[in-house]
Amino acid sequence: MAKIAFILLTHKDPEGVISQARRLSSEGDFVSIHFDARASQADFARIQTALADDPAIAFARRRVKCGWGEWSLVAATLEAVKAAVDAFPQATHFYMISGDCLPIKTAEYVHDFLDAEDVDYIESVDFFTSGWIKTGMREDRLIYRHVFNERQSKWLFYKSYEIQRALGLTRKVPEDLQMMIGSQWWCLRRQTVEAVLEFCRARPAVMRFFKTTWIPDETFFQTLVRHLVPDREIRSRTPTFLMFTDYGMPVTFYNDHYDLLLGQDFLFARKISPDAADLKTRLGELWHETARAFSISGEGRALFSFLTGRGRIGRRFAPRFWEVESSLGRERTLYVVVCKKWHVAKRLVEQAGARAGIPRVEYLFNELCPLPALGGIETTLSKRNRHRRALLRMLFDYHRTDRLLICVDPAEFELLRDLSADRVDARILEIECDFTDDYLIGHARRVGLAGEQSPAGVIERLLPTIRFDLKFESDRMRDAGFPAFEHIRQGATPRENALPIARFLGVDRDLAHEIAATEYLFLD
Template sequence: MVQIAFILLTHKDPETVIRQAARLTAAGDCVSIHFDARANPADFQQIRDGLADNQQVTFARKRLKCGWGEWSLVAATLEAVKAAVEAFPDATHFYMLSGDCMQIKSAEYAHRFLESENCDYIESFDFFNSDWIKTGFKEERLIYRHWFNERTQKWWFYQSYEWQKRLGITRKVPADIEMMIGSQWWCLRRDSVEKILQFCKDRPEVLRFFATTWIPDETFFQTIARHVVPEREIRSRTLTFLMFTDYGMPVTFYNDHYDMLLAQDYLFARKISPEAKEMKARLGKLWGEQDMAFPISNEGRALFGFLTQKGREGHRFAPRFWETESTLGRDRVLYVVLCKKWHVAKRLVEQIRARTDLPAVNYLFNEQEELPPLGGIEKTLEKRNRHRRALLRMLLEYHRSDRLLICVDPSDFDLLRDLTSDKVETRILEIETEFSDEYLVGHAQRIGLAAHDSPSQIYERVLPTIRYDLRYESEKIRDAEFEHFWRIRETAQVQANAGPLAQFLKLDTDTAAEIAATDYLFSD
């Protein structure tokens, strides 16, 4: 039977700590608390007094002054872990938490989840070969010694680094240790924790090495767990849902994130805003719930990334220089069909192929549609987009034609700009379609913003944004005022669409009307 010993690292807000510990222990679990020695002594005494009668709570015997990026955070965790191992002999799992974390599942669900598989949950990626570190120091975290706090002793931190760098004073990672990196929010089985504690006793030189590395809370447990636990028993993930902004800052969750959080495939989440009183109250009741179902859609990160990008202009750092010297040719004609509903554009192209001799391909820059062999440039979407004018020239030559029709997604405005700036005559036809809520729901699922069983609140939040985004793409294209531009509409009569279609394709009106009259053209 699963019993969780929560390792709670905290430094503020004693009332929240008391409520958090009481809530977690009410379901039969345990809590071991390390309260930062830098904090107000009165706050710590308040916590001790508030939890004095709770036999399921213990405290780290030694309190340390903790600083961000320092070994002190790891040392404090070890102190709380030791206290938990000694105080709670029945604890089967040890779960790292902070005062900013809250449960997003019930205790019943969490116990069942941990019981379902005999493994540890800890992010553990290769330090040197993974891209877990996005910017800043990487190897420098390890090969130089860091005695000072980067935030409170910035000058000394960087000056000591520069001195070591100039003098060539470096060190090596312990020979038998494979450095790993990942989130500090882990959940380990008792046997794994005991092995780590024994490793600490047996290998003091390794602890001395980590004691002067930078941000060791992202490397110590992640590395030692891999050293003492078989790889097959480790799941390289955290059970605590957290996200970061473009600036590397943790995303804070508020009241309207409640349904989204419950739908994620995690047991806890951080950081919950102190102002999110309504959500904190709802989450507070959640741990003790019985027989509660949690449909998992797991769209949180994709949804956050999508919503935070809206309103931004995607400026590139530099033009696509590999195409600036090439051209499709002044005497050639490129026909571009723009449509968000790819199946509608493909049906139109199918009808054009049947009634004309115009060579046509579908969304060759958006999907891996099979193309004729062109020397390898057609093999991947990356290659196609990197050398798009070269690809189009080769397709024109393959078809022995001076004309070619392609389909383009309206979101690819840069591609349109590139093509219309070429010497080739670029003719554009936009197909304006209607977007029902049902279609937008399917679109959200296809692009990973939601799942089939996402809560209705997710769709209520994201559908207006998607609808606006599609409208914005169309408006942006119209505002560009391309020279050769026509539009047909789903809501227009056949004859109204036949005229623009005839002009776009340089066809007679009767043939254009036959194409426009395709009865299933706009069907979803």
């Protein structure tokens, strides 16, 4: 069975470190601690004294003063790894964690997980082509020498960088290494760790190179493991669940995240709020449980993106999808049916198109609904959305008509606003539907916010947000002041819905009533 040596990097909260180390060693595993040399010597002595009687706990022989983005973080890791290799010959795996990490599975589950495959778990993707770095310095992290701390000595850091660029003082990446990048939180087998340590002893020139790269904790182990271990023995993923905000800051977990965390396909989570006392207690108790089954839903990152993205509505961080092209035509009429329940909109469009004689296309910008051959622009959603006006003009021309009926999801607010600003006669009909909890749960699963195994507590907290989001989309349309906007609703009678349909389509009320009275229109 797997025997884990946890490589614990920490710099604060001595009581938390003591509790964490004892918990991890209590199930037959080991812990090697590096306590930042910048932290209090009294705190370190307190930790050493409290854990001195536990033979499954060791300390790095040398404490390093750590700084973000510096080689010191890798140096500290290596010190703790060396101590663990020497102190725990029984250890089969070395799992790197921080003082902010806690298990989100039982020790039994973690051991079984590591026993299942003889592989290393480390996120390791190509530095130059993967797109892992979203913003800021890329190749310059490597080809220039970074000897100052960017956060503590910002002026010196950037002045040194500017001087090197001006003088062309670049350097080459070691020729036999493919530079890789990924999360610093990994779990490696003993033979891999020993191979890395031997490489460090045998290749001092490579060590000198990494010591002056920027943020080497994201590249050092990631590159060496990929260099030393066959691809088939690497799972390019971190076993620790972590997320980052759009500003590059780690997402913090609190007491109400317990169910969500247990549903993720990871072994530990980072980072747990120091104030989340209840969450820390429950996760600590979880570690010791046996025969615990876990339902893996894996919706954490999609859910976070959805919830945090709500505040960005209306703000621009890139050019519009809608290109500045010539008008669709003043003499043309575009009928836009907007509905979150796509099957309802499709039924109404089918009835309206057939009875009023208007060519119709369904959600052409949201799904690959059938379109005629238009020279390739219709083949993918990305092409359709890059050239929206061109696509619509071609559809008008293809059908040899001045009238076209389409469906749009209410989330496409920018599209609706641009259509209304065009010289075309753009008419919008919103269909307001009723949403049961079961429908919203199904919607959450369809869009990846929840899975079949998502805990009931997660779903229960998610439903009000989704319901509010749908209401927000509707209110936003009604408040936009579109010049030709109509609205029908599921709870109204066909007679009540007939008038807005008649105005929308420009037909008489009897025909509109026939459309509104479609028997199965709102059925789920």
